[in-house]
Structures are given as structure tokens and as C-alpha cells.
Amino acid sequence: MEQKTPRDYTHQVSVGGVTLGGGAPVRVQSMLTAPTKDALACLEQINSLVENGCELVRAAIPSSSALEGFSEICKESPIPVIADIHFDYRLAVAAAQNGAAALRINPGNIGSWEKVNAVIDAAKQASIPIRIGINAGSLSAEVSSRQDLTLPQKMVECAKDYVDHFIKAGFDDIVLSAKAHDVLITVETYRELSRKLPSIPLHLGITEAGTKLQGTIKSSVGLGMLLAEGIGDTLRVSLTAEPKDELPVAWGILQALGLRRRGAELISCPTCARCRVNLFDLAQQVEERLQTLRLPISVAVMGCEVNGPGEAKNADIGVACGLRSGTLFAHGEILRQIPEESIVDELFKEIALRFNNRP
Amino acid sequence: MEQKTPRDYTHQVSVGGVTLGGGAPVRVQSMLTAPTKDALACLEQINSLVENGCELVRAAIPSSSALEGFSEICKESPIPVIADIHFDYRLAVAAAQNGAAALRINPGNIGSWEKVNAVIDAAKQASIPIRIGINAGSLSAEVSSRQDLTLPQKMVECAKDYVDHFIKAGFDDIVLSAKAHDVLITVETYRELSRKLPSIPLHLGITEAGTKLQGTIKSSVGLGMLLAEGIGDTLRVSLTAEPKDELPVAWGILQALGLRRRGAELISCPTCARCRVNLFDLAQQVEERLQTLRLPISVAVMGCEVNGPGEAKNADIGVACGLRSGTLFAHGEILRQIPEESIVDELFKEIALRFNNRP
Numbered sequence: 009m010e011q012k013t014p015r016d017y018t019h020q021v022s023v024g025g026v027t028l029g030g031g032a033p034v035r036v037q038s039m040l041t042a043p044t045k046d047a048l049a050c051l052e053q054i055n056s057l058v059e060n061g062c063e064l065v066r067a068a069i070p071s072s073s074a075l076e077g078f079s080e081i082c083k084e085s086p087i088p089v090i091a092d093i094h095f096d097y098r099l100a101v102a103a104a105q106n107g108a109a110a111l112r113i114n115p116g117n118i119g120s121w122e123k124v125n126a127v128i129d130a131a132k133q134a135s136i137p138i139r140i141g142i143n144a145g146s147l148s149a150e151v152s153s154r155q156d157l158t159l160p161q162k163m164v165e166c167a168k169d170y171v172d173h174f175i176k177a178g179f180d181d182i183v184l185s186a187k188a189h190d191v192l193i194t195v196e197t198y199r200e201l202s203r204k205l206p207s208i209p210l211h212l213g214i215t216e217a218g219t220k221l222q223g224t225i226k227s228s229v230g231l232g233m234l235l236a237e238g239i240g241d242t243l244r245v246s247l248t249a250e251p252k253d254e255l256p257v258a259w260g261i262l263q264a265l266g267l268r269r270r271g272a273e274l275i276s277c278p279t280c281a282r283c284r285v286n287l288f289d290l291a292q293q294v295e296e297r298l299q300t301l302r303l304p305i306s307v308a309v310m311g312c313e314v315n316g317p318g319e320a321k322n323a324d325i326g327v328a329c330g331l332r333s334g335t336l337f338a339h340g341e342i343l344r345q346i347p348e349e350s351i352v353d354e355l356f357k358e359i360a361l362r363f364n365n366r367p
Numbered sequence: 368m369e370q371k372t373p374r375d376y377t378h379q380v381s382v383g384g385v386t387l388g389g390g391a392p393v394r395v396q397s398m399l400t401a402p403t404k405d406a407l408a409c410l411e412q413i414n415s416l417v418e419n420g421c422e423l424v425r426a427a428i429p430s431s432s433a434l435e436g437f438s439e440i441c442k443e444s445p446i447p448v449i450a451d452i453h454f455d456y457r458l459a460v461a462a463a464q465n466g467a468a469a470l471r472i473n474p475g476n477i478g479s480w481e482k483v484n485a486v487i488d489a490a491k492q493a494s495i496p497i498r499i500g501i502n503a504g505s506l507s508a509e510v511s512s513r514q515d516l517t518l519p520q521k522m523v524e525c526a527k528d529y530v531d532h533f534i535k536a537g538f539d540d541i542v543l544s545a546k547a548h549d550v551l552i553t554v555e556t557y558r559e560l561s562r563k564l565p566s567i568p569l570h571l572g573i574t575e576a577g578t579k580l581q582g583t584i585k586s587s588v589g590l591g592m593l594l595a596e597g598i599g600d601t602l603r604v605s606l607t608a609e610p611k612d613e614l615p616v617a618w619g620i621l622q623a624l625g626l627r628r629r630g631a632e633l634i635s636c637p638t639c640a641r642c643r644v645n646l647f648d649l650a651q652q653v654e655e656r657l658q659t660l661r662l663p664i665s666v667a668v669m670g671c672e673v674n675g676p677g678e679a680k681n682a683d684i685g686v687a688c689g690l691r692s693g694t695l696f697a698h699g700e701i702l703r704q705i706p707e708e709s710i711v712d713e714l715f716k717e718i719a720l721r722f723n724n725r726p
Contacts, residue, residue: 145678189634189679191623195595216634216667216679219654221583225619228587233595236554236588248635248650248668260584264550275548275575276607291607295578308575309607319504319575320548 013238014202018209021137021181023064024088024109028183028242029209034235034267035242036258037211038251039066039092047077047084053251054085060255061270064242066090066112069099075106082107090139097123104130110183112139115170116148128179137181139211140170144188144197159188160197164204171205183242184208187215191230202239209241216246223247224257232261272298275308275320285329285348287311293352303363307355308337317342325362327355338362372597373561377568380496380542382423383447383468387542387601388568393594393626394601395617396570397610398425398451406436406443412610413444419614420629423601425449425471428458434465441466449498456482463489469542471498474529475507487538496540498570499529503547503556518547519555523563530564542601543567546574550589561598568600575605582606583616591620631657634667634679644688644707646670652711662722666714667696676701684721686714697721 020030042049082089088109093100115124131138151166163186188194214230217223227245234240245254262268276291291309308326310316316328321340328335334351336343346354379389401408441448447468452459474483490497510525522545547553573589576582586604593599604613621627635650650668667685669675675687680699687694693710695702705713
């Protein structure tokens with residue numbers, strides 16, 4: 009019996025058929041960098057995102073010319089496309105009419121409640137949800153100037169105001185985000201949002217997280233903490249890198265927490281002076297070949313025969329490397345010795361034998 | 368006034384003059400992969416680790432021949448060297464006599480309490496601490512077979528037995544670790560260790576965490592959670608990669624949680640269709656040049672002039688890139704426009720001007 013968490017109590021929303029919240033699997037998102045007027049480039053990018061595990065994709069619509077390709081992208085995309093609009097409510101209305109599976113706006117930069125209402129009406133008509141995306145850097149002047157509140161409290165106040173307005177306008181098909189680039193501020197904000205607005209599904213992210221390495225660390229630390237507490241219904245890892253690089257990080261976080269699994273898990277030791285093979289290369293080779301298989305198994309690649317099979321006895325299969333040979337094992341039980349040059353091949357033969365035909 | 372955390376209440380230990388526990392800064396460790404008999408190669412590796420922020424280094428002593436270079440390494444190393452010994456207590460005794468700043472043993476594989484006592488005596492004589500390193504994969508048969516305990520409970524039971532023995536032997540200069548390759552098991556184990564043995568400093572790590580990306584994610588998620596709860600006095604990030612690659616990850620985790628800071632923080636947006644420059648290259652260039660400076664400042668590199676200065680207004684300095692030019696800003700205030708080709712140079716000129724001469 010699994011324990012219930014905050015994400016089991018959020019209102020479930022459907023983004024183009026992909027459920028989100030209310031105990032649905034935590035959804036993995038990314039965002040296009042190709043301009044939407046180049047529909048072909050966008051669709052290519054979407055395909056590479058999908059291959060890497062993307063379930064929902066967002067596209068910025070910075071101007072009316074960006075709307076041209078947008079409706080074609082929405083028609084052809086294998087996953088739902090969310091339109092991201094700043095400043096101009098007319099772009100949001102047009103995106104809703106042109107096939108967007110959801111809208112993302114920051115009501116604080118739309119200009120007036122009347123304009124926000126026009127966006128709400130368009131979303132109602134199209135039967136699509138809206139994500140209210142708040143950003144620490146762009147809070148309303150009113151909330152921003154309050155000296156009595158911390159930044160997380162300001163973001164939560166702002167979120168409550170917006171949610172109140174949407175609910176009063178008869179619209180509750182909403183998802184909420186409140187991103188900052190500081191990990192602790194982000195964590196505190198989402199914890200408070202989850203307590204104060206427990207029914208609203210939350211989209212998690214650390215914004216402007218930085219380059220690939222720094223962004224991976226900050227997202228893993230911050231989103232990991234929240235997801236472990238049961239907070240967050242969908243996530244986007246933001247990296248200053250190719251969008252497809254965001255996906256292995258998002259999936260890695262979910263996998264580390266046992267929330268979802270995509271493909272095999274590799275267990276490999278950091279090597280020490282006991283190790284007599286080039287384990288880095290070997291582990292890399294195994295990781296790459298595993299990616300093509302998508303089997304939900306754990307595979308160990310260990311640097312010594314002394315500790316290897318024992319330390320990786322929970323692995324479904326593994327190899328412990330010695331001098332010029334390796335020991336193949338499964339669930340801690342030794343299968344056979346294999347010569348060094350065919351370690352990877354023999355490992356994958358055994359994987360094929362044991363796991364490829366299972367239901 | 369900072370709130371006290373579990374790490375403020377651990378007993379403080381000194382590893383070759385580097386304090387650990389009792390509210391000392393969370394110490395960053397790594398481990399040599401070069402064999403200790405090649406002292407020169409080890410010292411070179413240590414220098415590259417130190418450059419990347421390593422404060423304590425561990426060396427495996429798998430045999431008596433490994434002891435040869437070890438004492439020379441201990442003499443020449445700019446940071447304390449910890450000897451890591453499995454199975455043979457005589458190697459641990461000899462390492463203590465040959466300059467080790469601390470020992471790391473797993474009492475479960477030393478053979479008998481008498482042999483463990485010989486190691487304790489050698490550490491007493493040398494006035495050095497011992498890390499008791501438990502590993503989920505190598506628990507004592509007695510504890511391992513208990514059906515009434517979960518794996519984290521088994522590790523904690525095992526740790527308590529060992530700690531009891533050391534204390535009874537009149538030795539409390541200990542650090543404790545209990546690593547697993549599963550993130551949630553590791554987190555649960557350390558939380559329980561911190562509750563049950565609140566005075567013992569804890570060395571954190573996820574073992575066999577995998578390749579660079581997977582290991583970075585698993586370590587960031589797991590160690591991040593623990594460190595955020597105030598648990599953990601020192602950490603090692605284990606990656607199946609070059610040891611020096613472990614250090615930016617360890618520092619990145621500490622920095623993300625505001626626990627320690629090493630050098631500048633880069634804030635950069637993930638780019639979207641609004642972005643008209645190659646921000647990935649630009650951010651990478653800025654990150655690399657920042658690493659040489661070691662200034663504790665935050666620097667923003669943003670993809671558009673619309674949101675850039677606002678979203679990064681907490682940054683000490685930053686640039687928002689537009690079409691063929693950039694906007695230089697500091698604390699959200701715009702300084703001046705700069706042409707695209709000199710964005711990086713102008714940014715660093717301004718950094719030198721503003722921060723290089725500050726106390």
C-alpha cells in the first residue's frame with residue numbers, strides 16, 4: 009500500500025489527452041528553441057524530444073508571425089503542444105483558436121484583468137487548461153513592494169490572487185508554477201503553494217538554472233527535494249543547452265526517486281586502485297547500448313572481482329572486471345568467467361537471453 | 368541568527384588539521400585512482416583535485432606493495448590523505464604508522480574484533496580518526512539475515528554495533544558512512560543514523576552512482592536532500608569518471624543549498640524562440656572565464672532584453688542579449704549597451720572594475 013502524497017490530491021487536468029495531477033504520473037516537459045514559423049524545424053525538434061522521453065512540449069509565441077507555423081505544428085506533433093505567451097493577450101487568444109493543447113501565461117504581464125479574462129474565455133471555448141506561470145523576477149509591483157513578505161511569500165500571495173481571479177471567472181482548469189533561480193527559494197515557494205492551494209496541480213522548475221552541469225545539479229537538488237515530498241505534478245528541467253539534453257535529467261530525477269522508470273539503471277563503481285580495466289569506457293559503452301534497449305532492469309559494471317558481485321547483488325545482471333577477464337553475475341550469483349575483450353558483448357547476450365523475451 | 372541543524376551537534380574530528388563535524392564547513396572529499404606505488408602520479412592527481420576544491424583525499428591500499436609510495440604521498444600532499452583498507456588489518460596498522468591522516472575500514476570485512484582492536488590501537492597511537500564505512504552490499508551475515516529489518520534498518524543496526532564496539536574500546540574519534548546505490552535507501556539510512564547516533568559525524572555518499580550524468584543526478588538528489596536537512600559533515604560524490612569531475616558536482620550541491628560557495632554563480636536562461644544569439648556558447652565562455660576568477664559573485668547571461676534584466680535582477684552583474692547587441696546590467700539596473708562581438712570582454716571588464724579590488 010503506497011502512502012498518499014500531495015500530488016494525489018491535486019485536481020486532474022488533461023493537456024491534449026495527457027493527464028496531469030490527481031495522482032497521474034509526473035509528466036516530463038520541455039520547450040522548443042526553434043522558431044514556430046519554421047514548422048519543419050520545430051517538428052524535427054519535437055521528434056528528438058519525444059525520443060528522449062518528452063511528454064508535453066511548450067512553444068514561445070512572441071509575435072503574430074509566430075502563429076503561422078503554430079497551428080501546423082499542433083496538427084502534426086505526436087505530443088501536445090502548449091503555447092507560451094507574454095504581454096499580448098491577443099496572441100494567447102489566437103493560440104487557443106489555432107490548436108494549442110494548453111496556454112501558459114503570466115497574468116502579471118498581460119496588462120489588465122479584462123485582457124486576462126479574454127484569455128480565460130478563449131481557453132474555455134477551446135476546452136484547454138491554462139498554466140499560470142509566475143516568475144520571481146516579474147512579480148506585480150503591488151506584491152513586490154510589500155516589505156512584510158519574503159520572496160517565497162510574495163510569490164505565493166501573487167499565485168493566490170491569480171488563482172482567486174480564475175476561479176471567480178468560472179475557470180478551474182489550471183496548473184500553477186512559481187519559478188526562481190535560487191534552489192531554496194523555489195523549494196520554499198512550492199512547499200507553501202502545495203499547503204495553501206492543495207488542489208492546484210504544480211509545474212516544477214528552477215529557472216535560469218545555468219549551464220548543463222550547474223543546471224543539472226540545481227534542478228536535481230531542488231526538484232528532487234520537492235518530488236520526494238510528493239509535491240509536483242509535472243516538471244521541466246531548464247538548462248542552457250539543447251532542449252533534448254533536459255530530458256535525461258528530468259527522467260534521471262524521477263528514476264532516482266523511484267517515481268517513474270524509463271529504461272535500464274546502470275550501477276557502476278567509481279573505481280579505485282583495485283581496478284585494472286578502463287571502467288569509464290566500459291560503463292559508457294554499456295550505458296549507450298542499454299539506451300537502445302529500454303528494458304527496466306538494473307545492470308552493474310564493477311571495477312573489481314573482490315567487492316563487485318557482493319556490492320551489486322541487487323542488480324538484475326552485472327559484470328565484475330578483473331585482470332584480463334570479467335565475472336558475469338545475476339542477482340549476486342556468479343554465472344561464468346568471460347574474457348576481457350568480449351565483456352560487453354557477453355553481457356548483452358546474457359541480457360537478451362534473460363530479459364528480451366519476458367512479458 | 369541561523370537555525371541549528373544536526374551537523375552542529377556532531378562531535379568534531381580533525382583529519383590532519385581539517386576539522387569535520389561539530390558545525391565545521393561540510394568538507395569535500397575525493398579518492399585517488401592512481402596506484403599509491405606510483406607516488407608521482409598520485410601527487411599529480413592530488414594537485415588537480417586540490418585545484419578543483421578537494422579538501423581531503425582517500426587512497427586505497429589493496430596490498431603491502433601499495434604502502435611503498437603511500438608514506439611519501441602523505442608527506443608531500445598539500446591536503447590530508449586517508450587510507451582505505453579492506454580485509455587485511457595489518458595494512459591499516461601500517462598505514463597509520465606511515466602517515467595516514469585517517470583510516471577508513473569496514474569492520475565487517477576485517478575478520479575479527481581482535482583485528483579491529485589492533486587497528487583501533489594503531490589509530491590511538493597515531494592520534495588519527497577512523498571512518499567506519501558500511502556498505503549496503505557487504506553487511507555482516509548476522510544482521511543481513513534478519514527478516515524483521517529493512518535494508519536501512521540493517522545498516523543502522525550494523526553501524527550501532529560497530530560504534531558501540533569502538534566506544535567500549537575507548538575510541539570515539541570516529542566518522543560514519545553507510546552507502547547504498549539506491550537514493551531513497553541511502554537517504555533513509557542517513558536520516559536514521561543521524562537520529563540514532565546524533566554525536567557521530569557522517570560522511571555522505573551514494574555508492575556506484577553510475578556514469579557522469581546519472582551519478583551527478585543521483586548524488587544531487589540524495590545528498591542534496593540530506594544536506595538540506597542538516598545531515599552530513601563531509602561528502603564524496605562517486606562518479607564512474609575522472610575523480611576531478613566529482614568535485615564540481617560536490618561544490619555545486621553545496622552551493623545550490625547555500626551551504627558553501629566556491630567561485631561565482633552563473634544564472635543563464637534556457638533560451639526560447641525569443642533568443643537571437645548563440646547563448647549556449649556565450650554562457651559556456653562566461654562560465655569558463657569565471658572559473659579562473661574565483662569571485663563569490665552571481666553573473667547572469669540572459670537570452671533576451673525583454674525579460675533579462677528583470678528576471679535576473681538579483682544578479683551582481685549580467686548581460687541580456689538582443690539582436691547584434693547586449694544590455695549590461697548590475698542588480699537589475701541597466702548600465703549600457705554593448706556590441707555583440709564584445710559582450711564577453713565588456714562583461715569581464717565591468718567585473719574587474721567592480722569586484723576585483725573589493726576586500
